Amino acid sequence: MVRIENVALHFDDGKTTALNGISATVEEGEFVAIVGPSGCGKSSLLNVIGTLERPTTGEVYFRCQPYSNIADASLFRRQHFGFIFQSFHLIPTLSALDNVVVATIGCPGPAREHTQRARQLLAQLGLRDRIDHFPRTMSGGERQRVAIARALINNPDLILADEPTGSLDSVSTEQVLGVISEIRQQRGISIVVVTHDPEVSGRADRVVSMRDGKIEPGKEYRQ
Amino acid sequence: MNLFGFALGNLYRRPARSSLTIAAISLGVASIVALTSIAWGFEASWQRANDARGTDLIVTRLASENAMPSPFLADKLQATLKGYPHVQEVVGLLSEMLSVGDNAPPVFVFGWEYRSYLWQHLRLIDGHLPANDTDADIVLGSLAAELLHKKVGDSVEIEGRQFLIRGIFDSPAVVENGAVVMTLTLAQQITDKPGKVNILNIKLDDHASDSVIDDFKTRVRETLPGYLAITSGELVRKNAVVRISKAMSNATTLIASLVGALVVFNTMLMSINERTREIGLLLALGWQRQTIVKLIVSESVVLSLAGGLAGILIGIAIAGGLEHVELMRGKIEAVFSMPFLIAILGLSVVLGVAGGLYPALKAARMLPSQALRQE
Ligand SMILES: Nc1ncnc2c1ncn2[C@@H]1O[C@H](COP(=O)(O)OP(=O)(O)OP(=O)(O)O)[C@@H](O)[C@H]1O
Ligand SMILES: [Mg+2]
Numbered sequence: 001m002v003r004i005e006n007v008a009l010h011f012d013d014g015k016t017t018a019l020n021g022i023s024a025t026v027e028e029g030e031f032v033a034i035v036g037p038s039g040c041g042k043s044s045l046l047n048v049i050g051t052l053e054r055p056t057t058g059e060v061y062f063r064c065q066p067y068s069n070i071a072d073a074s075l076f077r078r079q080h081f082g083f084i085f086q087s088f089h090l091i092p093t094l095s096a097l098d099n100v101v102v103a104t105i106g107c108p109g110p111a112r113e114h115t116q117r118a119r120q121l122l123a124q125l126g127l128r129d130r131i132d133h134f135p136r137t138m139s140g141g142e143r144q145r146v147a148i149a150r151a152l153i154n155n156p157d158l159i160l161a162d163e164p165t166g167s168l169d170s171v172s173t174e175q176v177l178g179v180i181s182e183i184r185q186q187r188g189i190s191i192v193v194v195t196h197d198p199e200v201s202g203r204a205d206r207v208v209s210m211r212d213g214k215i216e217p218g219k220e221y222r223q
Numbered sequence: 224m225n226l227f228g229f230a231l232g233n234l235y236r237r238p239a240r241s242s243l244t245i246a247a248i249s250l251g252v253a254s255i256v257a258l259t260s261i262a263w264g265f266e267a268s269w270q271r272a273n274d275a276r277g278t279d280l281i282v283t284r285l286a287s288e289n290a291m292p293s294p295f296l297a298d299k300l301q302a303t304l305k306g307y308p309h310v311q312e313v314v315g316l317l318s319e320m321l322s323v324g325d326n327a328p329p330v331f332v333f334g335w336e337y338r339s340y341l342w343q344h345l346r347l348i349d350g351h352l353p354a355n356d357t358d359a360d361i362v363l364g365s366l367a368a369e370l371l372h373k374k375v376g377d378s379v380e381i382e383g384r385q386f387l388i389r390g391i392f393d394s395p396a397v398v399e400n401g402a403v404v405m406t407l408t409l410a411q412q413i414t415d416k417p418g419k420v421n422i423l424n425i426k427l428d429d430h431a432s433d434s435v436i437d438d439f440k441t442r443v444r445e446t447l448p449g450y451l452a453i454t455s456g457e458l459v460r461k462n463a464v465v466r467i468s469k470a471m472s473n474a475t476t477l478i479a480s481l482v483g484a485l486v487v488f489n490t491m492l493m494s495i496n497e498r499t500r501e502i503g504l505l506l507a508l509g510w511q512r513q514t515i516v517k518l519i520v521s522e523s524v525v526l527s528l529a530g531g532l533a534g535i536l537i538g539i540a541i542a543g544g545l546e547h548v549e550l551m552r553g554k555i556e557a558v559f560s561m562p563f564l565i566a567i568l569g570l571s572v573v574l575g576v577a578g579g580l581y582p583a584l585k586a587a588r589m590l591p592s593q594a595l596r597q598e
Binding site: 047050052053072074075076077078079081083085089091093094098101102103105106111115150154 | 235236508512590
């Protein structure tokens with residue numbers, strides 16, 4: 001599904017190297033966990049896959065389409081990717097429902113249908129009676145489930161999650177992981193997750209270790 | 224929730240800042256509305272006075288650009304003009320701003336040739352017109368009567384001379400309503416300008432076409448050096464007061480618009496800077512850059528349009544207030560037309576777009592990954 005070829009990513013005119021010649025693949029429907037020490041380039045890799053960051057050199061392909069040929073990265077992201085972040089990134093002034101609906105603004109189709117779909121998703125994720133609540137009145141687990149609904153609203157092919165349980169206690173982590181497994185079973189969506197949490201990487205099909213902007217050879221393992 | 228609902232919510236999120244911005248814009252728009260309506264009112268009012276009088280052409284000194292053209296000796300010129308084709312009447316008019324009574328603000332005093340057509344358009348509410356050319360009798364416009372607290376039969380002192388108020392009239396033009404009218408002879412006596420007039424009013428007969436008016440103008444230009452024949456509309460537009468007030472309203476419009484756009488600019492720039500992470504998120508969610516631009520510009524246009532609407536109301540109130548200030552009463556008249564108010568709303572939209580565009584483009588150009596990293 002995703003093929004990464006020799007990708008390097010430099011910042012500050014080459015003074016900082018975030019990715020240092022990475023090659024990797026993600027198969028259709030696969031759940032891949034990326035682990036590694038802080039600063040090794042995990043988020044950078046996720047951003048490159050999600051078109052949030054353009055690689056300095058190298059190429060990434062999504063279903064054989066090279067990223068350098070994408071005319072409209074925003075549209076591409078909306079069609080194929082859903083993002084989940086450690087700090088949820090919910091908009092504090094919007095209700096749970098609107099935080100999901102906001103991802104559909106500018107999409108074709110009637111707003112009423114988008115709203116309807118957002119309600120269904122929130123209900124599926126166990127937030128039926130939280131729909132009109134604002135982020136500040138929700139627990140961390142609830143907030144992250146709202147963010148998951150937002151990531152799913154445009155029917156992505158690939159979920160890119162950057163430490164999704166990093167701000168959650170063990171109970172909420174369990175809830176969120178349950179939700180993620182359920183989605184995989186129902187929709188067959190691929191997932192790439194960056195995590196420090198063995199609970200999370202333990203559920204992945206494959207775990208990839210990174211160090212200093214590279215994948216550590218021989219430390220990749222399948223479960 | 225759609226884009227517009229989201230934009231409104233974003234403004235509502237900072238109620239104090241949004242209200243202050245709206246207040247600043249509304250003050251700017253109010254000053255534009257008040258000054259412009261008064262400047263136009265000046266022109267409209269003088270134009271209406273001339274139209275109501277039935278004057279077709281006005282002959283003045285060439286160089287005159289004062290509020291009232293400078294006085295000149297009329298006798299010989301008047302006789303010459305009477306000989307022109309289609310001319311029915313040539314009537315002298317002298318006008319001056321004078322103090323009437325002790326503590327009252329100055330008013331316009333018009334001297335009109337006795338028994339001329341100028342008197343005919345006045346609608347008497349009370350009393351009579353002056354009975355002859357030389358008795359010290361005057362008539363008052365209804366506003367002037369109110370301002371001076373006078374009624375028919377009272378007397379007033381103008382330039383050291385006692386006058387009896389013979390009648391009170393209503394005129395379609397506010398400048399006449401706020402004025403004192405006497406015979407030309409009396410006006411020449413009290414202003415010490417015997418035989419002089421500011422302008423000669425020409426009334427043509429009913430058969431006079433536009434070409435007669437053009438011929439008249441040409442003939443004056445070619446045979447009467449130093450004099451100028453113009454229509455009342457042209458005189459009004461040449462009028463220095465009209466021109467100055469229009470220039471002031473234009474300058475105000477320019478400055479207030481610039482300030483308004485800057486206020487919107489500043490507000491929106493602050494707003495996008497503190498929402499950097501949120502904009503990064505929207506971009507990550509797949510918002511098109513143009514959707515971000517639409518969002519920010521919608522927010523700035525809502526601010527400026529709200530300011531514009533409030534400003535129109537405040538401006539109308541200010542103009543109404545100025546009309547009732549003693550010193551201005553009967554001399555100014557604000558004119559509000561629908562096209563003018565629509566133009567003001569249009570201007571507000573332009574301010575919003577102008578002030579919001581750069582912040583919007585700046586927001587749309589953000590790199591999502593950088594914006595999301597921002598603390
Ligand atoms: N926008 C940027 N500008 C400059 N340097 C950056 C930028 N993004 C990342 N870096 C640098 O690139 C390197 C890799 O960063 P990255 O965020 O990918 O690490 P990470 O593995 O996700 O770390 P963590 O576990 O702490 O989140 C770090 O040295 C970081 O400082
Ligand atoms: Mg990271």
